[in-house]
Amino acid sequence: MRKGEKTRQRIIEKSAQIFNEKGYYQTSLSDIMNETGLKKGGIYRHFKDKNELMIEAFYFAVKKVRNFYLEKTTLESDELTLLKTFFEVFKNLANDIPIAGGCPIFNASIEMDCQQDSDILPHAQKTMLRLIEMITEIIESGRIKGTFHSEISAKEQAIFFISSLEGGLALTKLYKDSKYLLTVCENLEKYLQTLVN
Numbered sequence: 001m002r003k004g005e006k007t008r009q010r011i012i013e014k015s016a017q018i019f020n021e022k023g024y025y026q027t028s029l030s031d032i033m034n035e036t037g038l039k040k041g042g043i044y045r046h047f048k049d050k051n052e053l054m055i056e057a058f059y060f061a062v063k064k065v066r067n068f069y070l071e072k073t074t075l076e077s078d079e080l081t082l083l084k085t086f087f088e089v090f091k092n093l094a095n096d097i098p099i100a101g102g103c104p105i106f107n108a109s110i111e112m113d114c115q116q117d118s119d120i121l122p123h124a125q126k127t128m129l130r131l132i133e134m135i136t137e138i139i140e141s142g143r144i145k146g147t148f149h150s151e152i153s154a155k156e157q158a159i160f161f162i163s164s165l166e167g168g169l170a171l172t173k174l175y176k177d178s179k180y181l182l183t184v185c186e187n188l189e190k191y192l193q194t195l196v197n
Contacts, residue, residue, distance in 0.1 A: 004046070007046065008047075010036060011032070011046055012060045014032065015035070015053055015054075016060040016099065017099065017101075019057050020100060020102070020104050024054050024108065029043070032053075051119040058104060058124070061104035062127055064098050065089065065099060065104065068097070068098040072089070078142070079138050079141050079148070080142065080147060080192070086138075086161070090168070090169060090181065091178075094178040094182075102172075106166045106169060106170070108123070108124040109124045128162075131162060132162060133158075135161060136157075139152070147196060148196060149196075152195055161188060164188055165181070165184060165188070168182075168183065
C-alpha cells in the first residue's frame with residue numbers, strides 16, 4: 001500500500017471511530033484533524049468533502065462489525081450457532097467491541113433520519129436490508145434443513161431479531177446500562193429454542 005493510500009485508510013479508521021461515537025454531524029473537521037494529526041488540506045487531499053469521508057467511514061465501521069462476526073464463526077457452524085453468535089456480537093457492541101459507539105447502522109439511521117439532506121441515510125438503509133437478508137438466509141437454511149420449524153417465516157423472524165437487538169442496544173445507550181441489551185439477548189436465545197425442531 002502506497003503512502004497516500006495508507007494515509008487515506010488511517011483517516012477513514014480514525015474518523016469511523018469518532019463518527020460512530022460522537023455522531024456524523026456532531027463531529028467537526030477539527031475533531032478529525034486532532035485525531036489524525038493532519039491539517040484540513042491533508043484530509044481533503046484524500047476526500048472531496050465531509051460527506052464522502054462519512055460514507056467511507058460508515059462502511060469501514062460496518063465492515064469491522066461484520067469481520068468481528070465472521071471471526072467468531074466457521075464454515076461448519078450450523079444455523080443455530082450462527083444466530084447465537086449474532087446475538088453475542090450485539091452484546092459486545094454494548095461494550096464498544098469491536099467499535100466504540102455501538103451499531104454503526106443503527107447510529108447512522110437514527111441520526112440521518114433527522115437530516116433533510118443526508119447522503120448517508122440511503123447507505124444505512126441498504127446496509128440494514130443486507131443484514132436482514134443475511135439473517136433471513138440463515139433462518140431459511142435452518143428451516144430447509146429441518147433445524148427450525150417449517151412453518152416459520154424466515155424474513156419475519158429476521159426482522160424480529162434485528163429489531164429486538166437494535167432496541168435493546170438503544171435502551172442500553174440511553175441509560176448507559178447493558179442490562180437492557182443483555183435481557184433482550186437472553187430472551188431471544190430462549191425464544192430461538194422454541195423455533196428448533
